[in-house]
Amino acid sequence: MVDIDLLKRLVSIPSEPGNIEAKREAARLIVSAAEEKGLNAEYVEDSAGIPNAIIKHPNGRGRRVVFLVHHDVVPAGDGWDFDPYKPFVKDGKLFGRGSADDKSSIVAALGALASVDDPVVDPVVVSVGAEETGESEEFMRQIRGDIIVVLDSGPYVSVGASGSLRIKIKVHGKQAHSGYPFLGKNAIYCAAKILHFIEHLGHVAERTFVSRYRAPEHYDRVPLRLSATMFRSGIAGNVIPDSAEILVDVRTVPGYDGEFAWEWIRESILSFAESGGMCVSLERETLMRPWISEGEHAKRFADIVADVTGKPQDLYIDLGGTDGVHFADRMPVVQFGPLRSECNIHGKNEFVYIDDVETVERVVETVLREGI
DSSP: OOOHHHHHHHHTSOOOTTOHHHHHHHHHHHHHHHHHTTOEEEEEEOTTOOEEEEEEOTTOOSSEEEEEEEOOOOOOOSOOSSOTTSOEEETTEEESTTIIIIIHHHHHHHHHHHHOSSOSSEEEEEEESOTTTTTTHHHHHTOOOSEEEEOOSOSSEEEEEOEEEEEEEEEEOBOEETTOGGGSBOHHHHHHHHHHHHHHHHHHHHHHSEEEEEOSSSOSEEEOEEEEEEEEEOSOTTEEOSEEEEEEEEEEBTTBOHHHHHHHHHHHHHHHHHHTTOEEEEEEEEEEOOEEOOSHHHHHHHHHHHHHHSSOOOEEEESSOOGGGGTTTTSOEEEOOSOOGGGOTTSTTOEEEHHHHHHHHHHHHHHHHHOO
């Protein structure tokens, strides 16, 4: 049974980036709630002063299974139909910032540990305080276990995730007075042609560079993807701009990694620009590599989810980046959670289906009873 009261209390805490006191309040609430449930709990601040909570079962034994969650949230922003930090339940959903991402998973994990008296594994719940900003990466790198279950995903079994690469394209023109456009070369017009070509490359990538791994939605198999996401140009309303910058976000996949994507996109754009008499330069920044964690652990976890839900389970990789990247090089990883795309994750009016939270709790409970 989902502890709705605890979830409401957690969601009511505005643990946004920069609000360190709220993050401390959330971590301490997790610790006190765990202790009230008869679990061992510890409040830990990392070297950067970020608050974390570590929960252990007093009767844990055997293989250490780490359940990773986080109690920080993205900023709520404006435009909500209600106060994002006054959670409420309606039509089987709990509404509020962080309800789905990721405070419901914290409640589910604690509930599961408290419901099993004698687990066949050594379960540890680790709730980090700065997952959304990436500041918890160093702390996560210190986590040790025999397997990790990242409870920050959709209601499907995920065994990998896309990587991310950012490419900055600078388009060079010639500055001139806008009353004499024939004396300049408008970088915005050149950039418009480049932008149209980037859209074309995106379609080509999705058709051509397709991994062998299932996608949780829209695609059958996860492809390489790229999108223009930012544009900047101009210094004044009466000046023909001599430069424009385009930022391209690239989502890489196992088999078509950042190096492959960079070379293909770079060569394609340089060739296109040259054929059109345009001058461009490109820079890159790799943010996250794609990763995959296949093996018997994934099949076993899928069987557990199938038993709990009564539905056969395939194995997927996430379309976005996930925290599994911090663990896949040293332990088996599997991902699961209550985050559906319609739950407005990182958007206004976020909510979580209470039935999905209960499913996560039952899955964790089964892992404790049967092992993985």
